[in-house]
Amino acid sequence: MANIKSAKKRILVNQAKALQNQMVKSQLKTVIKKFNAAVEAGDKAQASELYKLAVKKTDQAVAHGILHKNNAAHKKSQFTLKYNQMA
Secondary structure (H helix, E strand, C coil), X not given: CCCCHHHHHHHHHHHHHHHHHXXXXXXXXXXXXXXXXXXXXXXXXXXXXXXXXXHHHHHHHHHCCCCCHHHHHHHHHHHHHHHHHHC
């Protein structure tokens, strides 16, 4: 355990930030799973909504520094391919 006051504060701040990052990652994974399920089921209307949401959550993860922009571009490309192959 840290002895210096500023080090103690950094530990608390890092824990809070880790929880926020975990929350964003979890939301992203959940939306991706729902999108993939909708594509597998062939539900075009639901897949359309979840596609938009998946792209939005991916961009938000990049904005928060959780995903690299190239990783996000790859994910969005894969979403688009799956969505377009439904038709």
